[in-house]
Amino acid sequence: MSTTIGQNSSFGQSTVLGYPRIGANRELKQAVEAYWAGRIDAAALEQTAAGLRAGVWQTLRDARLDAIPSNTFSYYDHVLDTAVAVGAIPDRFRRLGLSELDTYFAMARGVDAEPALELTKWFASNYHYLVPEIGPDTVFTANPAKALQEYAEARALGITTRPVLVGPATFLLLAKGADPFARLDDLTETYAEILGALADAGVAWVQLDEPAYVADRTPAEIDALRRTYARLGALTHRPQIFVATYFGELGDALPALLATGVEAVGLDLVAGPGNLARLAAAGPLRGTTIVAGLVDGHNVWRTDLRAAAAAGATVAGLADHVAVSTSCSLLHVPVDLAAETALDPQLAERLAFARQKVDEVVLLGRALRDGTAQLPPPLPPVPAGWRRDDVRARLSALGSNGRRRGDYAVRAVRQQERLTLPELPTTTIGSFPQTAELRAARAARRAGTLDDAGYAERMRAEVAQVIRLQEELGLDVLVHGEPERNDMVQYFGEQLDGFAATDHGWVQSYGSRCVRPPIIYGDVARPAPMTVAWATYAQSLTSKPVKGMLTGPVTILAWSFARTDQPLADTADQMALALRDECHDLEAAGIRVIQVDEPALRELLPLRTADQQGYLDWAVGAFRLATSGVADSTQIHTHLCYSEFGEVITAIDALDADVTSIEASRSKMEVLDDLAAIGYGRGVGPGVWDIHSPRVPSHDEVADAVRRAVAAVPARRLWVNPDCGLKTRGYPEVEASLRRLVAAAAEVRGH
Numbered sequence: 001m002s003t004t005i006g007q008n009s010s011f012g013q014s015t016v017l018g019y020p021r022i023g024a025n026r027e028l029k030q031a032v033e034a035y036w037a038g039r040i041d042a043a044a045l046e047q048t049a050a051g052l053r054a055g056v057w058q059t060l061r062d063a064r065l066d067a068i069p070s071n072t073f074s075y076y077d078h079v080l081d082t083a084v085a086v087g088a089i090p091d092r093f094r095r096l097g098l099s100e101l102d103t104y105f106a107m108a109r110g111v112d113a114e115p116a117l118e119l120t121k122w123f124a125s126n127y128h129y130l131v132p133e134i135g136p137d138t139v140f141t142a143n144p145a146k147a148l149q150e151y152a153e154a155r156a157l158g159i160t161t162r163p164v165l166v167g168p169a170t171f172l173l174l175a176k177g178a179d180p181f182a183r184l185d186d187l188t189e190t191y192a193e194i195l196g197a198l199a200d201a202g203v204a205w206v207q208l209d210e211p212a213y214v215a216d217r218t219p220a221e222i223d224a225l226r227r228t229y230a231r232l233g234a235l236t237h238r239p240q241i242f243v244a245t246y247f248g249e250l251g252d253a254l255p256a257l258l259a260t261g262v263e264a265v266g267l268d269l270v271a272g273p274g275n276l277a278r279l280a281a282a283g284p285l286r287g288t289t290i291v292a293g294l295v296d297g298h299n300v301w302r303t304d305l306r307a308a309a310a311a312g313a314t315v316a317g318l319a320d321h322v323a324v325s326t327s328c329s330l331l332h333v334p335v336d337l338a339a340e341t342a343l344d345p346q347l348a349e350r351l352a353f354a355r356q357k358v359d360e361v362v363l364l365g366r367a368l369r370d371g372t373a374q375l376p377p378p379l380p381p382v383p384a385g386w387r388r389d390d391v392r393a394r395l396s397a398l399g400s401n402g403r404r405r406g407d408y409a410v411r412a413v414r415q416q417e418r419l420t421l422p423e424l425p426t427t428t429i430g431s432f433p434q435t436a437e438l439r440a441a442r443a444a445r446r447a448g449t450l451d452d453a454g455y456a457e458r459m460r461a462e463v464a465q466v467i468r469l470q471e472e473l474g475l476d477v478l479v480h481g482e483p484e485r486n487d488m489v490q491y492f493g494e495q496l497d498g499f500a501a502t503d504h505g506w507v508q509s510y511g512s513r514c515v516r517p518p519i520i521y522g523d524v525a526r527p528a529p530m531t532v533a534w535a536t537y538a539q540s541l542t543s544k545p546v547k548g549m550l551t552g553p554v555t556i557l558a559w560s561f562a563r564t565d566q567p568l569a570d571t572a573d574q575m576a577l578a579l580r581d582e583c584h585d586l587e588a589a590g591i592r593v594i595q596v597d598e599p600a601l602r603e604l605l606p607l608r609t610a611d612q613q614g615y616l617d618w619a620v621g622a623f624r625l626a627t628s629g630v631a632d633s634t635q636i637h638t639h640l641c642y643s644e645f646g647e648v649i650t651a652i653d654a655l656d657a658d659v660t661s662i663e664a665s666r667s668k669m670e671v672l673d674d675l676a677a678i679g680y681g682r683g684v685g686p687g688v689w690d691i692h693s694p695r696v697p698s699h700d701e702v703a704d705a706v707r708r709a710v711a712a713v714p715a716r717r718l719w720v721n722p723d724c725g726l727k728t729r730g731y732p733e734v735e736a737s738l739r740r741l742v743a744a745a746a747e748v749r750g751h
Contacts, residue, residue: 011066012067012323012365014065014323014362014365015066015162015324015361016069016297016358016361017069017207017330018069018072018329018330018331019056019060019354019358020056020331020333020508021072022052022508023052023055024335024504025504027048028049028052028075029512031044032075032511033512042099042101053070053073054154057070057159058157061159064362067205068154068161069163070154070164076105076510077108077130077510078166079129079132079174080104080107080117080129080130082132083130084104084143085142085165086141086142086143086171086190087140087141088134089107090117092114096113096114108130109511109694110690110694110695112695115690116130116666116690117131117132118176123247123607124298124605124606129174131176132174132176133175134175136182142197144193147165147194147198148198148201151203162205162206164208164244167208167210168184168228169212169213169228170212173212173221181221181224184228185227191232195239198239199237199239204239204240205240205263207244208243209243209244210253213225213250213253214247214251214268214271214272214608216609219252223256225257226257229241229260230259230261232262234261241264242263243266245265245268246271247268247272247328247607249268249272250275251608254267263289265290265291266292266325267290268327271298271327276311279319288320289320289321289322289323290323291323293326294308294324294364295308295326295360295364296326297326297329297333298332299562300333300353300505300561301350301351302356305363305375306375309364312368316368322368324365324368330357334353334354334502335353336353336354336504337352337353338355342503347521350379350521388497391524391577395574402629403621403625404628405624405627405630408658408681410632411635411658414632415592415633415634415635415658417633419477419593421476422749424706424710424745424748424749425719426477426721426741427475427720428470428475429597429724430479430639430725431481431727432466432469433726433728438458438483459484462483463480463481463537463541466481466538467481468541469735473735474742475544478538478542478545478547479538479547480535480538480549481538482727484534487516488559488597489515489517490515490516490517491551493520493560495530496575497522497525499518499519500518502518510692515559517561518561519560520557520563521563523574524577525578526582531548531550532548532582532591535548535549539590539591547594549595552596552601552623552638553572553623554623555597555601557600558603568618573622573625576623577625577626579596579626579627580625580627583626583627583629583630594635596637596657597638597639598638598655599639599640599641601651602645616648616650619651620651620654620655624656627656635659637657638657639661639724640652640663646670646671646674649674649680650678659684660683660685661685661686662684663723664687665688665705672708672709676713682717683717683719685720687721688720688721688723688744689705689722689723689737690723692723692728697737697740698740699743699744702740703748706745720745721741722737
């Protein structure tokens, strides 16, 4: 075997699986969007990117981390980066004749000639990845240029790194096409070429991520994983291989991996505590490094370092060599807690962002290596003021009776009598463009140069403009446009007790889209109405119905950093109770349609089938608790987007919403077949316009989408709407696209 493969101890005692790539102040977002807008060229974009990469490596080196990852930077998405690395670029994008960078962005965002790749959630997270398209004619070609470039950049700084790629099995299990997994042997040979090229450059270790194997996998899929890594492990010229898994328990795939000859296997011991028992059952390990994910990379709470050290010691008793890591990439948490100077000290002392989690990993590594680390004492008990006994009493009194509505057939008649909508009613999902002027007004308010009255006046002017535009376009059910909202979750978190907001806690959601998830630290309660004034003002400007717009309890939970000292179900019910009160107040104020969005319903679904029904029961129960307090004549909508809906289709039905709008444009209405299969019988609005792409769909494209929908769903139950909210788009494309949407609905309605 080549001397490129060194001793396992060379891995080091501490590492992380990845680090935030957006920059402490979202520098990547600003540079990428400037490039898209034509304000900077590719060279300027790459200069910013190189600076961000160097900053991360230097931060990790200065923290005394033993093993530092590279190739975790991405202009848009690491799965798309892997597709480029293996040559999986669909021909329709190759034929565009664009530069390599612009071809990459065309795959991510689409262009006038071609829609983008599908976008969906990365396992149990709010990160979205681009779905590779793999067919029998896909020709895999090794392209390690990006990984080699980043490795060389780090070496120039005196830093040796470990390149990271999505592993071949997970890559194909996430892909779309005619049985992509059947191409695993072909793809494995491409990875073999990439590993050879990395070895030629002096790379000692490579990290291949295989998180798909913490979900249920068939014996054939597990055997394919074994064959893949046996093949790669048998290469005589390659770096040492670290197979990283995260987001759950590896199960039967663990012994399969251990038998392959790879030098290191990573186990998530936070989301997958059962990995310890499985590791013990495998027997004493000789020659394999176990990389123990002891620090939570998916949440912001400080690690109980004493408990983590005990778990690490257990692993050390089972394996020759143990390294400490984060449970997953730190991509999912903000960059640095030090930037948050306004947080309550009682809360701040309990938190750790990416930079602080690196310190925790290093400290645990030292503790396991030689016992010299001084581990801090446990935190004091949670402050009594964080508990709300009145909320707990109300929930107990409501019981199951607070989660039921009347029969849908009766509701539908009463709602139509009240709303008098046409066949194929048109609407949007909620938000309208967040313009530079709106962002400037929000910034001025934060800076104290615009008072609350001036800010409210500016927002009301925007609402009036949005209402006028929708009436001019001919939409049937209107929205107020949400100009006052910074984010669909953060906005509510800032108004609910039990939540804390950050000033700089940005996390990448997809591409250049970043969010600031609030932190749930205590019992949740609503001190005052949150949306009623905006909804009633908008309704006063038009005779058409205006939707009240709320984010659902499961989505608020999923897109926040949740407390870990009580079951998620209890926190979801507390939020549902607050939203129930908001629905009641909206209805009392004359709002006839209320939309409660749950795009994260699929996101929190446990990866193992055995755990899923319990989650779905409480998730559906929380939504119904929030929405079941209104009259039959009040129409409840919900919205879901960018997930594999087939896996939760019965739960979508069980939500019992009167109308469900759902992402469907990139998937060509596939979700309608799933709904038909379960006999779904309420209103549905499959998206006919992909708003995550800047391209404006043609009239024929939208009309064809409406026709496909009508072929699957009776027109009397069908709504016509975009895939998602419009906050990230500009007004010219919004107006053009909505005109085509309304015209397409009218055309199909006329036939």
